[in-house]
Amino acid sequence: MNRPGASRLDSELTNLELLGLLSSRIIHDLKNKLAVISGHAQFAEMSKQNPQVATSGMAIIKRVSEEAGKHVEALAKLRRTLPTERHECEPAEALAVLTELLAGRQGWELRAPNTGSLSKLAVERRWLRFILRHFLSACSGAQGVVIVDQARGEVPAEGADVAPLFPDRQCFRVRISYAAAPGEKPPLNEDPILQFQTLAVYELIRKLEGGLVQQAGPDGREEIVILIPLVQTPARA
Template identity: 30%
Template sequence: MSDAERLAGAGAHLLLAEDDPSAARVLRMILEHSGYRVTVAPDGETALRILDEQGPPDLLLLDWMLPGISGLEVCHSARQRWDALRLPILMVTARTDPESIYAAFDAGASDYVGKPFRGAELRARIESHLRTQRLWAERQEMEEHLAERDKIFTLGLLAGGVAHDLNNPLAVISGHAQVLQRRVQDPQTAEHLAEILAAVDRCAHIVADMLNFARRHPAERIPVDVAQVLHATLGMRTRKLATGGVDLQVDVADDLPIISGDGHQLQQVFLNILVNAEQAVGERGTVRVTARAVPASADDRDVVVEFWNDGPRIPPELLPRIFDPLFTTKAGEEGTGLGLFICRRIVREHGGTVEARSNAEGTTFTVCIPAHPPAPPARS
């Protein structure tokens, strides 16, 4: 959940430091009635411990006169760690003389509410600070999104240029290696030349990935039989899977609807995910591919294709990043980090979604494509 979503409307988490049980009970009742989640600390030491263990709440309410460590000290300590946009601090106290108010703001308080207070005033002040915090969080997310767009755009330009520049020398290397391979008599030299050609082929695949990454064009819109595309894709890998000891299980429903899209691009998506599954299970394991139609509305259905494998779990901290450009979980030089990014882009251009989930039982990639003609995709 993003910061903006967390702060939207009621449900924000407030930490209340108040040593008077009656006052704490009343304040908690007022705040929870307004929809906030409230944690109560009976003294300054407890408030600091909660901040250390749980991190900053959405807003901190402090009574000045706390036993042991005062609310003013808690305010000063908290403000040294988090600024006013990340953690608004409201002093709620009977000390309303000018010197006390000055001292509170000097310690880093965001606002000051005198006792006795009116519930409506307190709620209004809290919501005002949370609104400011929410706008700040939204701005942060927008700036991060724009920075990501700029990075991807620049990366696309570089990828396209590098890919085109690499094609010519790769062609020269491949051509000379093939000529030498036909002439050579020494088996060891022939083996070395085969390794060179294999490396060139791998480089060519990387170049193709880079060009696909750099290419920005909408998918064609023609009738596509997803079942046919899927069976053709599986046919390309069936022999490889069987010889590698992988158990391929296929269950494609007979009633898949025709979609509007680009069959070649969808085949690229299916093939990429399937190869990832092969690499995940290694020399022995199970890959299961299923396809079905699910209702999307009264008149439309979605085509859902799932690829499951029983290979190692993708770590939870890495799972949200697997569709990022240049990110890969593969060891060594096995992956370019562009395949899944391209898959997501293609599926989105078809108006669909691609998601991944992973646990101890295995990893599943789910591709969902609407059967009805989707609207032109928004540029991201």
């Protein structure tokens, strides 16, 4: 199945917003590496046993790492310019998004039992659509079911792509189950745009303090479980 938007970024999200989602991870990783480089460079400079040439080289490493650190700080400023307030989405809006994404997909069914008591989702509607569209577009099965309900964010951390930060928090749970073709394996996706989108989706779920599990379900079916926290919903006893 050809994935919509495979040759471009999702038109509903700006490049700046996607960059902002990824910048936190990039900054963290780069800062750790730069700290190691800078620390070793300073140690070499202070060591009288190092040859003069090596000391000069370490000085260059230190200077370059400091310059790179300034670029990282500039990226951090870019990240801080993005909105940080918590956005919300009504349950009815979330169901409307799923209905829209499944429209025209024969053999797919949306089930939403007992969603009348759901509170608001702690995510903006367009971000929710970005997440759901990403995973639904990747489902190659001709038949599938999407089940929406409320559940705690409890998933085994070792089996989760993204483990919920607060496992006792009540969540809007989306379970995507579809029958994969016999012997079919997901193709290796080398499209850098889709790789970028995948990283952005994972980072967004982390930012929302939600969870993600992709696993083999019963009867040879594939299953994707997405957890989006609800707004101000204390854990049930």
